[in-house]
Amino acid sequence: MSQNSPDRLPASLPALVDAAIVGGGPAGCSAASWLTQLGLSVALIERAPRLCDSLRPLEYRQDWLLGAPGESLAELGERYAAHVAAQSGVHALTDQTIHHLDWQAEQGWTLYFDGGPAFAVNAPDAADAPGARDAAGLRPLRARALLLATGLTPRHPAPLYPASDRHGRVLDAVELTAVRDRLPPGKVLLLGGGDNAVENALYLAGRGHAVTLWSRSEWRAQSHLVQQLDSLPGLRRRPAQALPTAVTASAEGVIVTSKAHGEEAFDHVAVLLGYEPEPSAWLKVADALQRAGVTAPSQPFRDEPRFGVLGLFVAGDASGRQHPCVQTALGDGVVAAKQIEAFLRPLRESQPPPALRRNNRQVIHINGLRFGANLGVLDFEREGPQPIQVDAEVNLGAQTIVSRDADIGHVLDYRRVRAIIIDECTAEHTDLLEALLGKLSVRLMKLPGVVGVRIKVTKLEIFPDCQVAISAECGTW
Numbered sequence: 001m002s003q004n005s006p007d008r009l010p011a012s013l014p015a016l017v018d019a020a021i022v023g024g025g026p027a028g029c030s031a032a033s034w035l036t037q038l039g040l041s042v043a044l045i046e047r048a049p050r051l052c053d054s055l056r057p058l059e060y061r062q063d064w065l066l067g068a069p070g071e072s073l074a075e076l077g078e079r080y081a082a083h084v085a086a087q088s089g090v091h092a093l094t095d096q097t098i099h100h101l102d103w104q105a106e107q108g109w110t111l112y113f114d115g116g117p118a119f120a121v122n123a124p125d126a127a128d129a130p131g132a133r134d135a136a137g138l139r140p141l142r143a144r145a146l147l148l149a150t151g152l153t154p155r156h157p158a159p160l161y162p163a164s165d166r167h168g169r170v171l172d173a174v175e176l177t178a179v180r181d182r183l184p185p186g187k188v189l190l191l192g193g194g195d196n197a198v199e200n201a202l203y204l205a206g207r208g209h210a211v212t213l214w215s216r217s218e219w220r221a222q223s224h225l226v227q228q229l230d231s232l233p234g235l236r237r238r239p240a241q242a243l244p245t246a247v248t249a250s251a252e253g254v255i256v257t258s259k260a261h262g263e264e265a266f267d268h269v270a271v272l273l274g275y276e277p278e279p280s281a282w283l284k285v286a287d288a289l290q291r292a293g294v295t296a297p298s299q300p301f302r303d304e305p306r307f308g309v310l311g312l313f314v315a316g317d318a319s320g321r322q323h324p325c326v327q328t329a330l331g332d333g334v335v336a337a338k339q340i341e342a343f344l345r346p347l348r349e350s351q352p353p354p355a356l357r358r359n360n361r362q363v364i365h366i367n368g369l370r371f372g373a374n375l376g377v378l379d380f381e382r383e384g385p386q387p388i389q390v391d392a393e394v395n396l397g398a399q400t401i402v403s404r405d406a407d408i409g410h411v412l413d414y415r416r417v418r419a420i421i422i423d424e425c426t427a428e429h430t431d432l433l434e435a436l437l438g439k440l441s442v443r444l445m446k447l448p449g450v451v452g453v454r455i456k457v458t459k460l461e462i463f464p465d466c467q468v469a470i471s472a473e474c475g476t477w
């Protein structure tokens with residue numbers, strides 16, 4: 001769980017954004033950039049300490065990159081990250097993970113972050129609102145649309161990549177890429193027959209390692225890479241052979257057991273058997289949808305309309321594209337941004353800008369309400385009702401601006417306010433005007449949504465030459 005210090009989170013982060021993007025790789029950054037161009041606000045959530053962190057170890061030249069041959073993905077990633085970080089509509093939350101999610105048809109998505117109390121420090125507006133935190137004290141961020149751009153993760157088949165006893169001698173594709181320049185020369189076993197395995201075999205053999213390349217099928221790598229294997233006769237090749245049954249690592253080395261070769265010792269083993277969609281965020285999405293009674297997509301899920309109507313989108317490697325690479329991820333981000341904009345357009349068109357969605361205060365005024373009340377200590381006042389006038393203001397506080405007719409049940413009915421005033425003034429005799437004001441104030445303040453009351457009661461005929469009134473104010477104004 002990441003524990004964020006408050007200053008790592010932007011103070012300007014609003015409580016509601018148009019789109020939350022989970023995953024700050026090329027796909028997420030591309031989508032964020034396009035969404036801001038389309039006038040939408042974005043929270044870009046990345047669990048690594050920086051955007052495009054997945055590209056940092058990839059330092060080899062991308063000579064096929066149109067218009068930018070010779071650039072490495074590490075260099076490109078730095079530029080993508082700097083570009084997105086400079087865009088004012090993007091709130092980049094790095095080193096940040098989601099604790100859980102909620103989905104409601106009307107509200108969209110609510111994200112609860114790990115390290116919630118620190119997160120709350122930077123959002124005083126929402127943190128102070130009633131119900132703004134869940135039971136665990138986590139402060140939510142609401143988003144109308146959610147984009148998963150969480151990429152892939154290397155496959156870790158249990159007998160070949162033991163989860164326990166990690167010594168850094170059994171590596172996956174990401175781990176191998178990070179250390180392959182620094183591996184001391186030795187015996188290396190590469191399990192896999194695709195581009196990644198063959199390319200690493202060529203690279204490591206070229207650096208003086210004794211490489212064994214072992215694939216359960218015939219080579220699936222591009223033919224020009226496979227042909228290069230022929231130029232390295234010292235490189236042992238085992239195509240179309242059943243994979244080892246056990247890999248046991250220790251500080252001294254790795255013992256690999258197989259039916260065909262018995263027990264063999266290697267210095268390092270790399271398990272290069274492909275990738276699967278990163279499940280962490282998707283599992284939370286599936287859980288949120290399940291709780292809402294909606295069938296969740298299985299992984300990898302594509303940008304199908306049935307998920308689009310939920311405000312749920314996917315981009316980049318996470319979507320199981322045929323050719324996962326940086327260029328397709330960037331393009332995917334653009335497509336996802338356009339889909340999100342189309343999904344949000346009806347909402348945006350029917351709603352005024354945020355500043356006009358709520359007024360500052362809404363007040364019910366009851367002016368000049370006249371009737372006979374049982375009021376006063378004078379003898380003639382006790383004989384029967386006397387005419388009074390009540391003027392009242394009932395403060396409902398800031399309200400959502402209603403531009404269309406809605407159900408009366410959603411607002412405080414002013415007929416109810418009028419009836420309460422008459423009832424309170426006529427139900428029984430009250431000696432003091434002040435007491436009547438008090439009773440009226442208490443009764444009106446108890447009405448749902450009322451935050452303040454102003455009352456003025458006027459005795460209309462107490463004197464032949466003047467009227468007498470007392471007013472009172474309570475609550476918030």
Ligand SMILES: Cc1cc2nc3c(=O)[nH]c(=O)nc-3n(C[C@H](O)[C@H](O)[C@H](O)COP(=O)(O)OP(=O)(O)OC[C@H]3O[C@@H](n4cnc5c(N)ncnc54)[C@H](O)[C@@H]3O)c2cc1C
Nearest residue numbers: 023025026027047054150151280281316317324325326329
């Ligand atoms: C070893 C290796 C070599 C490669 N070589 C090349 C190459 O030469 N050329 C090329 O074009 N492509 C290459 N690729 C592929 C390329 O890196 C990917 O296709 C590309 O990065 C996909 O972008 P993405 O945004 O979809 O996913 P990613 O780049 O994987 O980004 C996903 C992001 O989501 C974040 N994330 C995941 N889960 C969560 C969560 N729960 N909460 C918050 N954040 C989360 C991750 O930290 C990550 O930053 C290579 C990949 C690998 C592994």
